[in-house]
Amino acid sequence: MALHVHVADVDALAKRAEAAGAEILQQPTxxxxxxxxxxxxxxxxxxxVFLTHLEDVSEEELLKRMAEQ
Incomplete structure (x- = not known):
């Protein structure tokens, strides 16, 4: 099972999670x-999976960025 949770500050949470013994699978990106x-x-x-929203991305821009991946 994987859970997605929006939080205010993923960087701070990642540090706390690692200090508490969580296995970090992907550093904040x-x-x-x-x-x-x-x-x-x-x-x-x-x-x-913890997320902090940075920017609204239009559907057009999202498709462009996906193609560049």
């Missing part, structure tokens, strides 16, 4: 869809 995300796995094996 700006993503093409306009969010900054990081992924972590908790001790029970659940994967968490």
């Amino acid at each position: 700006d993503m093409f869809h306009g969010d900054r995300t990081f992924m972590a796995k908790d001790p029970e094996g659940h994967v968490w």
Whole structure:
């Protein structure tokens, strides 16, 4: 199972999660869809994806960015 959660500050949360023993699967990264995300796995094996919204991206811009990936 993977859970997506929007938070105010993914960078601060990533630091706290790592200090608490979470396995960081992806360090905080700006993503093409306009969010900054990081992924972590908790001790029970659940994967968490945390996001902070950075910008609104139009459908046209989103498709352009996806094509560039």
